[in-house]
Amino acid sequence: METVVEHMQSTNGKKFPGVIHDYKRDGNRFHFHSDNCLLDVWVVTDVIIRFRYAQEFFQKDFSYALKPGLKEQCRELGFMEREETFEITTAAVICIVNKKSLRIVITDLKNNVICEDAGGYHWEPNPG
Numbered sequence: 001m002e003t004v005v006e007h008m009q010s011t012n013g014k015k016f017p018g019v020i021h022d023y024k025r026d027g028n029r030f031h032f033h034s035d036n037c038l039l040d041v042w043v044v045t046d047v048i049i050r051f052r053y054a055q056e057f058f059q060k061d062f063s064y065a066l067k068p069g070l071k072e073q074c075r076e077l078g079f080m081e082r083e084e085t086f087e088i089t090t091a092a093v094i095c096i097v098n099k100k101s102l103r104i105v106i107t108d109l110k111n112n113v114i115c116e117d118a119g120g121y122h123w124e125p126n127p128g
Contacts, residue, residue, distance in 0.1 A: 014122045017053075017102040023086065025079060028072045030088060032097060037121070039102050045073045046090040051104065053121050 018035025025031075032039040040052040078089035088095040093114065096105040103120040107113050 014124055016120065016122045020086075020097075020099045020102065028074055028077060030079070030086070030097075032086070032102065034102055037102070039097070039121075041088060041095065041097070043072070043074050043077055043088060043090060043095075044070065046075055046092040049088075049090075049093070049095055049106070053102075055123070 015036060017037045017039070020032050020034045022033040023031060028043045030041040030043075032041070036055065038054045040050075040054075042050040042052075044050055074090055076089070076091040078087075080087045080089070084099055086097040086099065088097070089109075092109065094107045094109065094111070096107070098104075098120075101120045103117045105113060105116040
């Protein structure tokens with residue numbers, strides 16, 4: 001039986017990350033490797049979390065939002081692997097990464113949703 005993601009891929013041509021099969025923590029950075037892409041989560045402060053996605057490798061790092069040389073200022077940082085998700089917790093928020101889809105949900109510490117992916121990260125192949 002095909003999954004919802006597989007059905008969406010077959011009906012609209014969009015590509016999705018697939019299942020996370022490996023992860024690595026490097027200080028305030030979390031690197032997730034899925035079937036079809038990479039996700040880099042950088043916890044900059046208790047309330048600033050940066051997400052980068054790539055299909056094969058990351059290009060040179062650049063951001064309009066973050067000042068070059070910005071120092072990490074996270075007072076509290078926790079990480080927990082659960083059955084269906086990974087949870088990254090700061091003093092202010094919880095970032096939940098779904099293992100099957102890389103779908104992201106950010107909540108406050110009382111589990112009120114602040115931000116969540118509607119359909120999750122995806123891309124369309126370039127026909128050219």
